[in-house]
Amino acid sequence: MKNYESLVKKIFPVFAMLLAISLFPVFLKNNYYLTIGCQAMLYCIVALGLNFIVGMSGMMTLGTGAVYGLGAYTSALLSTKLGVNPWLALIPVLVMGWLIGKGLGFPSLRVQFVYFSLVTIAFNEIVRNLLTNLEFTGSGTGVRNIPPYSIFGFEFNTQLRSYYLIFAFLVVFIIIALRIAKSKWRRAFIAVKDNPEALEVSGINVSSVKITAFTLSSIFGCVAGALYAHFNRYITPSTFTTDLSISFVVMLIIGGLGNFWGCILGAYVVAFLPQLLRSAGTSYKLIYAVLMMLAVILFPNGIMSDIRRSVGKLINNGKGFSKGGGIGENRTGN
Amino acid sequence: MKTVLEIKNLTKRFEGLVAVKDVNITVKERQIHALIGPNGAGKTTTLSMINGTLEPTSGKILFGGQDITGMPAYKIAQKGLGRTFQNIKVFGSLTALENLMVGAMHNNNKGGVLRMLLCVKETNAMERTMREQALEVINEIGIYRLKDEYARNLPYGSQKVLELGRALMGKPKMILLDEPAAGLNTSERAEFVEILEKMYEKGIDLFLIEHNMDVVMNISHMITVLNFGQKIAEGTPSQIQSNPEVIRAYLGNRYKTIRKTEESRGNANAGR
Amino acid sequence: MQAVILQLAVSGIAMGFVYALVAIEYTLIWNACGLLNFSHEKIITMGGYVFVGTCLFQLGLPNIPAIVLAVILLAIFGIAIAALIFIPLRNSTRLIAVVATVMLGQVINEGVILIWGSVALMPKNFLSGVSQILGATVSKSYVYIIIVSIIIIAVLQFILKKTKIGKAMTCVSQNKTAASLMGINVKVSMAITVAISFGICCIIGVLTAPIFTVKQQMSTMIALKGFCAGVIGGFGNLPAAIAGGLILGVVENFAGLILPSVFKDVVAFALMVVFMLFFPDGLVGVKNRIQKHIAKSQMEKLS
Numbered sequence: 001m002k003n004y005e006s007l008v009k010k011i012f013p014v015f016a017m018l019l020a021i022s023l024f025p026v027f028l029k030n031n032y033y034l035t036i037g038c039q040a041m042l043y044c045i046v047a048l049g050l051n052f053i054v055g056m057s058g059m060m061t062l063g064t065g066a067v068y069g070l071g072a073y074t075s076a077l078l079s080t081k082l083g084v085n086p087w088l089a090l091i092p093v094l095v096m097g098w099l100i101g102k103g104l105g106f107p108s109l110r111v112q113f114v115y116f117s118l119v120t121i122a123f124n125e126i127v128r129n130l131l132t133n134l135e136f137t138g139s140g141t142g143v144r145n146i147p148p149y150s151i152f153g154f155e156f157n158t159q160l161r162s163y164y165l166i167f168a169f170l171v172v173f174i175i176i177a178l179r180i181a182k183s184k185w186r187r188a189f190i191a192v193k194d195n196p197e198a199l200e201v202s203g204i205n206v207s208s209v210k211i212t213a214f215t216l217s218s219i220f221g222c223v224a225g226a227l228y229a230h231f232n233r234y235i236t237p238s239t240f241t242t243d244l245s246i247s248f249v250v251m252l253i254i255g256g257l258g259n260f261w262g263c264i265l266g267a268y269v270v271a272f273l274p275q276l277l278r279s280a281g282t283s284y285k286l287i288y289a290v291l292m293m294l295a296v297i298l299f300p301n302g303i304m305s306d307i308r309r310s311v312g313k314l315i316n317n318g319k320g321f322s323k324g325g326g327i328g329e330n331r332t333g334n
Numbered sequence: 335m336k337t338v339l340e341i342k343n344l345t346k347r348f349e350g351l352v353a354v355k356d357v358n359i360t361v362k363e364r365q366i367h368a369l370i371g372p373n374g375a376g377k378t379t380t381l382s383m384i385n386g387t388l389e390p391t392s393g394k395i396l397f398g399g400q401d402i403t404g405m406p407a408y409k410i411a412q413k414g415l416g417r418t419f420q421n422i423k424v425f426g427s428l429t430a431l432e433n434l435m436v437g438a439m440h441n442n443n444k445g446g447v448l449r450m451l452l453c454v455k456e457t458n459a460m461e462r463t464m465r466e467q468a469l470e471v472i473n474e475i476g477i478y479r480l481k482d483e484y485a486r487n488l489p490y491g492s493q494k495v496l497e498l499g500r501a502l503m504g505k506p507k508m509i510l511l512d513e514p515a516a517g518l519n520t521s522e523r524a525e526f527v528e529i530l531e532k533m534y535e536k537g538i539d540l541f542l543i544e545h546n547m548d549v550v551m552n553i554s555h556m557i558t559v560l561n562f563g564q565k566i567a568e569g570t571p572s573q574i575q576s577n578p579e580v581i582r583a584y585l586g587n588r589y590k591t592i593r594k595t596e597e598s599r600g601n602a603n604a605g606r
Numbered sequence: 607m608q609a610v611i612l613q614l615a616v617s618g619i620a621m622g623f624v625y626a627l628v629a630i631e632y633t634l635i636w637n638a639c640g641l642l643n644f645s646h647e648k649i650i651t652m653g654g655y656v657f658v659g660t661c662l663f664q665l666g667l668p669n670i671p672a673i674v675l676a677v678i679l680l681a682i683f684g685i686a687i688a689a690l691i692f693i694p695l696r697n698s699t700r701l702i703a704v705v706a707t708v709m710l711g712q713v714i715n716e717g718v719i720l721i722w723g724s725v726a727l728m729p730k731n732f733l734s735g736v737s738q739i740l741g742a743t744v745s746k747s748y749v750y751i752i753i754v755s756i757i758i759i760a761v762l763q764f765i766l767k768k769t770k771i772g773k774a775m776t777c778v779s780q781n782k783t784a785a786s787l788m789g790i791n792v793k794v795s796m797a798i799t800v801a802i803s804f805g806i807c808c809i810i811g812v813l814t815a816p817i818f819t820v821k822q823q824m825s826t827m828i829a830l831k832g833f834c835a836g837v838i839g840g841f842g843n844l845p846a847a848i849a850g851g852l853i854l855g856v857v858e859n860f861a862g863l864i865l866p867s868v869f870k871d872v873v874a875f876a877l878m879v880v881f882m883l884f885f886p887d888g889l890v891g892v893k894n895r896i897q898k899h900i901a902k903s904q905m906e907k908l909s
Contacts, residue, residue, distance in 0.1 A: 054701070058701070060700070060701055060704055106883075107879070107882065107883060110882075110883055110886070111882050111883070111886060113700050114642050114700065114704070115837070115841070115882055115886070117642075117704060118833050118837065118878070118882070119878075119879055119882055121830065121833070122830075122834070122875035122876075122878050122879055123875075123879075125830055125871070125875050126872050126875045126876065129868075129871050129872050130868075130872065133868035133869075134868065176451060179450070179451060180447065180450075180451075182461075183450055183457065183461065184435065184436075184439050184442070184443075184460075184461070184464070185447060185450070187425075187428055187432050187435060187436050187439070188436065188439060190425060190427055190428055191425045191428065191436050193427070194424075194425040194426050194427055194428070195423045195424070195425055195426075197387065197419075197423060198419070198423035198424065198425065198497075198500075199425075199436065200387070200406075200407040200408050200411070201385055201387065201407050201408075201411050201416070201417045201501075202408075202411060202436055202437050202439070202440065202500060202501075202503075202504060203408050203411035203412045203437075203439070203440030203441075203504050204408055204436070204439055204440055204443075205406070205408045206408070212446065212447060215447075216447060243712075246705075246708050246709075246712075249705055249708075250705060250709065253701070253702070253705050257701070258427075282720070283716075283720055285716045285719070286713065286716035286717055286719075286720055288716075289709065289712040289713040289715075289716045290713050292709050292712070293706065293709035293710060293712070293713050296702060296705050296706050296709055297691070297694070297695070297702075297706050300698060300699065300702045349898075
C-alpha cells in the first residue's frame with residue numbers, strides 16, 4: 001500500500017489548494033475581489049502553460065500577451081459577429097492556439113536566446129498593432145457585448161457564476177499540467193534547456209519537442225484568453241500589450257521557474273498584490289514595481305523555492321507533508 | 335564477418351580548412367574499433383559526421399547496410415547508433431535516473447501529448463517500463479546509490495558513466511564513444527573499461543576515440559589512425575604498434591620502450 | 607511628387623538616425639555588460655521629462671543649458687543604475703537579466719508618473735518651425751535630429767577610438783577577464799558605458815520631444831524599432847546599427863506610400879523577423895558572406 005500512500009501525499013496539497021480557491025468566494029463576496037479572483041485563475045492557466053516554455057525549456061518568450069489576446073479575439077469575434085455559441089467557439093480557439101504554437105515554435109528553432117525574446121516582442125507588437133488598426137477587429141474600441149457562456153439557458157453572467165466556471169477550467173488545466181509534469185515530456189522539455197545536442201543524439205527530435213512546448217503553452221494561453229473575453233464581456237487591444245506578456249513571465253520567476261506551485265503562487269501574487277498595495281496611496285504602482293524588481297533580483301530561484309526549503313526543514317522535523325496544503329491556503333488568502 | 339558501419343571517402347571542409355579528407359573505415363560486426371590520432375587529426379569531426387551532428391561535405395556513411403549520410407542526428411540515434419561526448423553532456427537539472435529515462439524516450443514515444451493525456455493506462459505502463467529499464471541500467475553502470483541526485487551535482491566520473499548509461503538506454507546496436515577515459519583516474523578508468531567490456535559482451539559494438547594507449551591497446555580489436563584528417567594506418571593493435579608511420583606521427587619513438595618498462599613494473603595505466 | 611519624396615526621405619533619414627541612436631545606446635550596454643537593456647524605452651521618456659519638465663519648466667533654463675543639465679543628470683542616474691543593477695547582474699542567468707531590466711523599466715515608468723504626472727508636456731519654441739529644402743517643406747526638428755545625430759556618432763567614435771576611457775571600454779566589451787588582467791577596472795568601465803548610454807537616451811528624448819511630445823508612450827515605438835535596427839544591421843556592431851537604423855527609417859517611410867497606413871508600424875517588425883530568421887547576422891553577415899564569396903571565386907580563378 002506504500003504506493004497508495006505516496007499518491008495521497010502527492011495529491012493532497014493540490015486538493016487542499018483547489019479547495020481553498022473554491023471556498024474563496026464564500027469569504028469575499030465583494031464583486032471587486034471576485035473579479036480579481038477570476039483574473040488570478042486565468043493568470044494561473046496562462047502561467048501553467050507558459051511554464052512549459054519559460055520554466056522548463058528555458059526559452060524567454062515575451063509574446064504571451066498576444067497569444068492571450070488572439071484567443072480572446074477569436075472567441076469574441078466569432079460569437080458577436082457570426083453568432084457562434086461560445087462553447088463551439090472554443091474549437092477555433094484551440095485551433096488558433098495550435099497554429100500560434102507552430103508559428104512561434106519555428107523561430108525558436110533558428111534564433112538564440114535574446115534574439116528570440118526580440119522576435120516574440122515583435123510578434124506581440126504586430127498583433128497589438130493589427131488589432132488596434134484593423135476595422136474588422138473593432139479598432140481601438142475593441143469588441144463589446146460579448147455573450148457569456150451558458151448551459152441550457154443558465155448563463156454565467158455574474159461574477160460568482162463566472163468564478164466557478166473559470167474554476168472548473170482551472171481544475172482541468174491543472175490536471176493536464178500535472179500529468180505532463182509527471183511524464184516524459186517534462187524530462188524532454190528540461191533536457192532541451194540543459195543540453196539540446198545531447199537530447200538530439202538520444203534519438204529525440206529537439207525541434208518537435210520545442211514546438212510541442214509552444215503548442216501546449218499557446219493552447220493554454222488562448223483558452224484562458226477566450227474565457228477572459230466571455231467573462232469580461234468586452235475586450236480592447238490595449239489590454240494585450242508587451243507589459244502583460246512581461247507580467248506573465250514575472251509570475252513564473254517570482255514563483256520559481258519550472259515549478260507547478262510557483263506558477264500558482266506567482267499568478268496570485270501578480271493579481272492580488274497591486275490591489276493590496278492600493279492602501280499605500282498613489283504610489284502603490286511604484287511600490288509594486290520595486291517589489292517585483294527586488295523579488296526578481298534577490299530571489300532568482302523564486303520565492304517558492306525558499307518556502308519549499310523551509311517547509312522541507314519542517315517535514316524533516318517530522319511534521320508530515322500536509323504543511324504543503326497549508327501554504328496553498330495562505331496563498332489564496334493573499 | 336558482417337560489416338556494421340562503413341565510411342566511404344568521407345570529407346569535411348570548414349571554410350577552406352580540410353578537417354577530414356577522404357577517410358575510409360570499415361567496422362565489422364562484434365568488434366571494438368578504435369580511432370586514434372594526434373590532437374586536431376579530425377577524430378571528433380569524423381564521429382560527429384557519423385552520428386549526424388555534422389553534415390559531411392562529401393562521402394557516404396552506411397550503417398547496417400543503410401545509407402545514413404546527412405540524416406538528422408535523432409533519426410540516426412533511433413536506428414541504434416548511440417553516442418557519448420568528450421566534454422560531458424548530461425541534463426544537469428534532471429536526476430540521474432531521469433537522465434537515463436530520457437535516453438529511453440524514443441523507444442517509448444507513441445503519439446503526442448494528446449494521446450498521453452487520453453490513454454492514461456498506456457502512458458503509465460510506458461512510464462513504468464522506462465523506469466524499470468533505467469533502474470536496471472543504473473545498477474549495471476554502478477551508480478545506483480546516486481540515482482536521485484541531480485546530474486549536475488554528480489562527480490565527474492559518475493557523469494561520464496551516466497552519459498554512457500543514457501546511450502545504453504536507447505538499446506543501441508553500436509555506441510560511438512568520444513574519449514571515454516579522458517579525465518578519469520586510474521581506478522575509475524579500470525571501472526569504465528570493465529563496463530565497456532560488459533557492454534561488448536552483451537552484444538553492443540563499440541567505436542571509440544581514445545588517447546589513452548593502454549585502454550586502446552587492451553580492449554580494441556581494430557585500430558584506425560588519423561593524422562591531419564587522413565587515414566595513415568589501420569590494423570590490429572600489434573600491427574599498429576609496429577607501424578613505422580604511426581610511430582613517427584603519433585606514438586613517438588619512445589612509446590614501445592616506455593611500455594615495456596611500465597609492464598615490467600606491473601603498472602598497466604601509465605605511458606600516454 | 608518630387609517634393610513629397612524628398613519630404614519622406616528627410617523624415618525617414620531623421621527617424622533612421624533616431625533608431626540608430628537607440629541601437630547605439632543599447633549596443634553599448636550589450637557589449638559592456640552582456641545584457642540587453644529592455645528598460646531603455648523608459649529611460650528615453652525619463653530623459654524627455656527631465657529636460658522639459660524639470661530643466662525647462664521648473665528651472666526655466668534656456669534650451670542649451672537645459673539639454674546639458676538633463677544629459678548630465680541622466681548620466682549620473684546611469685552610474686547609479688549600473689552600480690545597483692547592471693554590474694551585479696552581469697553574471698546572472700540570461701532569463702533573470704532580461705526580466706530584471708524589464709522590471710527596472712516599469713519602476714522608472716512609475717517613478718516618472720509619480721514625479722511629473724501623466725500629462726503630456728510640449729516644449730515651447732524648441733526645434734519648431736519649418737524650413738524649405740529644394741522646394742520641399744521639412745520640419746526643422748528633423749533637420750536638427752540629423753545634424754545632432756551625426757555629431758553624437760562622430761564624438762562617440764572619437765571617444766571609443768582615441769581616448770583612453772574609450773579604448774578601455776572596447777577592451778571590456780571584447781574580453782572582460784583579459785581586460786581586468788591588463789589593469790582595466792572593469793566595473794568602472796561598465797559604469798561609464800552605462801552613463802554614456804543613458805546620456806544618449808536623454809538626447810533621444812530631447813530630440814524627439816517636439817515630434818512625439820513628452821508623454822509616457824513617446825518612446826515605445828522608437829525603442830522597439832531600435833531593436834529592429836540592431837537586428838537588421840547586425841547585433842553588437844555599432845556601424846552596422848547605424849546602417850540598420852537608416853535603412854529601417856527610410857524603408858518604413860516609403861512603405862507608407864504603398865501600404866495602407868495601418869501597416870506602417872508593422873513593417874519594421876516584419877522586417878526584423880525576416881532578417882532574424884533568414885539573415886541572423888544582419889547586414890554585417892550578408893556583407894561578410896558576399897566578401898567570402900568574392901574571395902572564393904577569385905581563388906578559384908587563380909587556381
